[in-house]
Amino acid sequence: MVKRVLVGVDFSPASKIALAQAHEWANRLGVPLVAIHVLQPPAPMLPEAQMAMPDPAWLDTIEIHALEQLRLLLQEYPGASPLVKWGSPAEEIVAEANGDTLVVVAHVGHSAFERILFGSTAVKVVKHAPCDVLVVRRAKT
Numbered sequence: 839m840v841k842r843v844l845v846g847v848d849f850s851p852a853s854k855i856a857l858a859q860a861h862e863w864a865n866r867l868g869v870p871l872v873a874i875h876v877l878q879p880p881a882p883m884l885p886e887a888q889m890a891m892p893d894p895a896w897l898d899t900i901e902i903h904a905l906e907q908l909r910l911l912l913q914e915y916p917g918a919s920p921l922v923k924w925g926s927p928a929e930e931i932v933a934e935a936n937g938d939t940l941v942v943v944a945h946v947g948h949s950a951f952e953r954i955l956f957g958s959t960a961v962k963v964v965k966h967a968p969c970d971v972l973v974v975r976r977a978k979t
Contacts (some may be wrong), residue, residue, distance in 0.1 A: 840867050840970075841938040846931050846959065847873045854911070856974040861915045863972070867940070871918040873909050874934055876927040876946035878902060897924075912965065928962030934946035941971045 845860035857873060877900060880892050887914045900916045901922055908920040923930045930949035935941050964971045 840869055842869050843867070843871045843940045843942060844931065844935055845871065845873050845942040846856055846864055846944070846963070847875050847911065847928070847929060848944075849875070849907065849911070850944065850946065852974070854944050856942050856944040857911070857915070859972065861918065861941075863940060864918075871915060872921055872934075873908060873915075873918055874921045874923065874931060875904050875932045877922065877924050878905055878926070879966045880923045891913065907911065916940045928966070931959070931963050932968070934968045935967050935969050937968050939969045941967050941969060943973055945969065945973045945975050 841858050843864040845853075845857050847857055860873075861871055879897075901924070905920055908922060909924045912918040912920055923934070925946070931941060931943065941963060943963050945960050946958075960971075960973050964973065
């Protein structure tokens with residue numbers, strides 16, 4: 839039985855459609871809606887062969903800004919909870935899910951070449967999630 843709907847949000851038009859679908863499912867099922875946005879840590883820079891890590895205060899500012907933007911987006915969906923994490927989007931979504939979760943992700947149309955190079959968050963979530971996953975296709979124009 840589904841006890842929570844978890845939707846991945848990257849602020850793209852496709853993820854906004856997935857959020858709307860996730861909200862509908864959460865309402866139908868009478869369960870909480872959690873919107874997760876995953877920030878990907880910047881790669882360490884190598885200026886003149888010295889490792890330089892990003893400033894922690896700067897990273898905190900990015901996280902606070904992402905949380906504010908997610909809260910603004912969720913104003914349209916009363917009762918929805920925002921969650922911001924750092925890491926790989928697919929890995930963090932899967933880690934946040936459990937057997938009682940319905941995960942909702944957007945399908946973004948990448949070319950086959952892009953999928954080979956970068957993978958697909960939706961594909962990784964479907965493959966590794968411990969629960970049901972709803973993949974929402976972007977509205978065709």
